[in-house]
Amino acid sequence: MRMTGAQAVVESLKKESVEIIFGYPGGAVLTLYDALYESEYPHILTRHEQGAIHAADGYARATGKPGVVMATSGPGATNLVTGIATAYMDSIPLVIITGQVAVSLIGRDSFQEADIRGITTPITKHNYLVKKVDELPKVLKEAFHIATTGRPGPVVVDIAKDVFAAEIDFYYPEKVELRGYHPLYEGDEGVLERLAVEMEKARKPLLFVGGGVNLSDTAPEVRALVELTGFPLITSLMGLGAVSDDHPLNFGLVGMHGTYAANMATTECDLLIGIGVRFDDRVTGLLEQFAPKAKVVHFDIDAAEINKNVRTDIRVLGHLKWSLSKLVDISRDKFDCEAMQEQMRPWLGQLNEWRSENPLSYEARAGQVMPQAVIEIVDELTQGDAVIVTDVGQNQMWAAQFYHFKNPRSWLTSGGLGTMGYGLPAGLGAQVGCPNKKVVVITGDGGLMMNCQELDTVAKFNLPVKIMVLNNQVLGMVAQWQRMFYGGRYAHTNMEGRTDLVKLAEAMGVPGMRVTQPDEVRRTLQEALAMPGPVLVDFRIPSDEDVMPMVPGGARLDQMVMGGK
């Protein structure tokens, strides 16, 4: 069919069953937006390109479908950069379509020209610059394929302005043929047999569940493995929700702000089975002393993750759907599960002791709204069933610690890059993707202000996002480090809180509430969660509350500072 490049983009998105675009128009994408207008393609106009890309990221994390973003050339494209890096670090599938100046103007420092392909090379799985209209359908087909297969990630397709107007006989390829891209699905089964032998021998095994499980939708396989073997598990920040926090064998978050039990278990275990994890420095603490007594097993789809940080004794490459299903089969067929679970008893006894010795806790302060209590009550009122979207810093860690996650894809957070300003727009996108779910944004006053313009988008589309601001009037996590390691010299972390967040929300059309007394928390949350539309609640919390426990930077996991009760 004869059509313009812009129409070809729209047709390609239809072929990919793209439900919605998050974007922001501009000069270089005028023709593209005209084609959206013509086709009435669903589009969420955010108030900043960064809002659009975080929204697409939240949509992708919550739904498992690729998020699609559009922006114009130059500043439109560069405003996406933080969001692209955020998605790249957490392996989130996004297809980002940017306009570029016309082919004849490329390389001449033209108006609104930026080499977005060059800029995004280190933070994309792949990227393209399209200068010929004939390449467009093939490139888009490849972009979606690359973004969503193997280890997912963001793909940028930069399209020169005149390509949108040029004519093409549209044909969308059925298949992708890339000589250099063959994502692994099946790995080596023999490795799993070897692993099975180690699993039978292990006296102190530990499953370490990461974000790869959420991304690959293999929570059922992990749960089956836990049931069969009786192996205890811990999770990375990105692995939350894969197995219910209420499961007796789930000992919670490991790492810098992990539980005492999880960190001690990692230090003492004799077999550590990492599943879809990256062994990030926030997890390992002092790398040389990480899991010092354990044989380390690493399940991953990305061979480059093996031995990147932690030396691996057994590597299980392949899609987790393949490897975990096989391991579940082997466990079912070969293991004497009863005997194994019996054998596990002393180890579990030890783990439970650690858990009861030092559970996650905090000290309530008279007359003060405690952030941990806010999370606990959100948890209770939503019964662990909400989609929790956080910003970065203390709000993120308290949410991770005190919300009891039950479901995969119910925890959306910028784990790898640690992007402030992520929460509100990502929550917006998650709500677009999951209109029937309760989406709760847990943010801070600092992070909210970084993308507060998206309150307007939330109001415009009447997205029932519940925005909980843990407002301590400081950049809490940085201030905590200043308190702990810089002698309380609070260099530029005091936000002073001069802005009335309730008025700010209301000015943009989102109802606002404020909570200053602990006895108002529950009632206000009940009211807020029951409201049909969006709402922002400004919780005034103490400015000097710390996230505890904490492994100081560069320390061993068992050298954690406890705090709490």
Added chain:
Amino acid sequence: MKHTLAVLVENRPGVLTHISGLISRRAFNIESIAAGYTEEADTTRITVVVEADEIELEQVVNQLSKLVDVIKITDLTGMDAIHRELALIKVKASVETRSDIVDIVDIFRAKIVDVNRETMVIELTGEETKIDALCEVLHDYGIIEIVRTGKIALSRGPIPAKEL
């Protein structure tokens, strides 16, 4: 230890940027990198010499392999392979020193590709050590400038790198 990798990539704009960007971002120690066309019009072959232990080498290979435009990587280090580099050396050559330099060039089986009243340009193909040795000897006469291609390598026998 030094490793010589044959990296076959798609012959597309931006591929070298992807590769060199990855190398610098991951802080790999690359000694040389040489790229050129191959027997297939759509394939470029890049020879990378990297200083790495086994674990680092695994990271280099795995990270490079992840690039969508990288088709195949073969480690030619342990293999029976021919390693060559080309150098052009511009050296001061007066009437007095010219015949000495010609003798040296003969010994090294190099070639004189340009002569004028003050200088000569010498072309030498060989292994890195041979080029180093010639440069050292010519140093006494006054080297004006040197350009080297970086190493390229090819395995012996009938099997091409893409099938190794």
